Every structure is written in C-alpha cells, then in structure tokens.
Amino acid sequence: MRLPLLLIIVGILLLLLGGVPAVFEFMNMQGFFIDPTESLFPAHWFIMIYGFFGALIGNEILVALSVEWSGKTADNKLIVAYLLLVVLGSISSLFLSQQLGLIFILLSMGILLYYSKEYLGVSKIGLLPTTYNWLLFYSIMISTAIVALQLGLGYTIPYINLIFPASLILAVMDRDIALVTGVKISRHWENVLAFILLVIGMGIYPNGSILMILAWILSFHASGLYRFKGRRYPMLHLTTAWIYLLIASILVFNYDIYIHAIAVGFLFNTVFGVDVVLMDLFVNAFGRRIHVKPSYIPFTLLNVGLIMRILYDFGLSIPILLLAAPLQGIGILSFFVLTLKQVVMVK
Incomplete structure (x- = not known):
C-alpha cells in the first residue's frame, strides 16, 4: 500500500474515533437517552486536531505540496515515523494521558518543522519561496x-490547539485560493497580517474577537471570494467557510459556537472546497491523475447540521435539533466515502 494512501486511511479512522464520541456527547446534552462512547469523549478534541487533521496536514506537507514544490515526497521512513507518532499521540490521549499524547505530537511536529525547510529553498522549476511557503513554515x-507550551504548563488548553489547522489552512489558501477563484492575489501582505491577527486572536480567546474580525476582513478581501468568480462548488464551500470564520470571530462569548464554527464550519468547508488540494492527495495516493465529480450532499448535511447546532446553542430546543450532530458527522463521512468511491472506481 502506498504511504500517502495509508495516511488518508488512518486519518479517516482517526476521524471516526474522535468524531463518533462527539456526536453522542452532543446528543446526550440534548437529552438523548444513551451515550455509549462517553468515556472516549475527553480525547475528542485531541484526536480530531492532532489525529485527523494531523494526518491530513502531514499528507499535505510530506507528500502533496512537497511533490509540487521540490518534485519529490519526503523519505518513506520520515513519513512512517510521522504517522506512527500521530497514531501514538492519539491513542495515548485516549487511553493514557493527554500530556503523554502531547509528547508524541511534539515529536511529530518536529518532523514537519524539520521537513518544512524544503519549502524555504528554490523549487524544482527555480522559483524562490513565496508568502505561502513562509506562512507554512511559521x-x-x-x-x-x-x-x-502545554507540556511545560502541565495541562492542555483545548481551544488554543485549533491554531494548528486554522493557521495552516490560511497559509495554504495564500496559494490555492487563486486556483479556485481565478483571481490572482496581488496583496499578499493582507494574508500575512490576517495570519498574524488570527493566531494572536485565537491565542488570547475569548478576548481576541476584534483581532479575529480584522483577520477575517483582510483574508476575505485578499481571497477575492466577494467577486463571486470561479467554479461553483469550491466557491460555495469557501464562501461558507469564511462566513463561519466570521461567526466564530463575533460569537466568541459562546464557546460551543466558537469552537465548532471554526473546527467544522471553517476547516471542513475549506478542506472540502479546495478540490485542487484533494486531487493532489489522491494523485499521490493512487499514482494516477483523476477527476472527481463533486456532490452537494456532504455540503448540505454538514452545514444544515451545524446551523441546527448553533440554533440549539442559542437556546432553541425542539426535537428535530437532535439531528444536529449526526447530520454533521454523516456529512463529513459521506464526503470521504463518496470521493474515495469515485477515486477507487476510476480505471
């Protein structure tokens, strides 16, 4: 089995391991009579951020983006070591302690940091590092x-860890957003400033609302999404993603809305929408160029479920809102199932 494919499969398994307990936990909060995964929920955030997103980001940095920039993937031993550390970190957070899990994750981060030097050199076609390269590194x-920091403190601060996937997605968008909108980014300084403000704003939660709103304004303007140019499917996802980022920036007073507007609304809509990145992942995983027809089913399920969750967080309590978490989970899972099904069936 190809290592990039293994990274994808492990990522999806970690998605299930971290996501299913969260679905039952939220349903239990709403009054659902059973929560069979209650004991697994405390590790939910850790596994989702450093397990699922960790595997996805590792695939990007060590494989997909690396092939584009340097013409090669990271050494197989490095990829295997990274994957093992991500899995060990996730399992440790679940069954042993989150501090032990952080040790493994710190080592995995060290691998990404070590390999990111590839992006600070000249590309395979002679290009010098761009804003995107430096933002990726930072x-x-x-x-x-x-x-x-959390290892030094001796305890975890769950919300601050969202900076890992959120900042990296903002970095990658400095390059990939133009592939979706067809609008070349001319003011990269806006993305740089947005990156800085977002990291600081998320880091000083709940006092970073103004900084996050400023980051949103700058990144949204730089993205060109407001011009409504480009292909419909990715534009819909990315515009929705940026709307959720704004919601999180404004509604910082509600922890559940803040966390899930970023983690589900912003991150997953961006991942689903930037099909250019996904295709690079699958090309390296399956060794062939492919074309995947997008489905609006995952988009609908994911975002209807998230809107229902936000309504519940605002105090609305009606039976149908019990479907909020399941719809989000099914939406996320259906995206990977439908996409992988098309990829596997390509001859």
Missing part, C-alpha cells in the same frame, strides 16, 4: 510552540 513553528 504555522508549523507556532503550532510546535503551542504543544511545547
């Missing part, structure tokens, strides 16, 4: 520092 460096 995102990993900041995320590594956040993990180390």
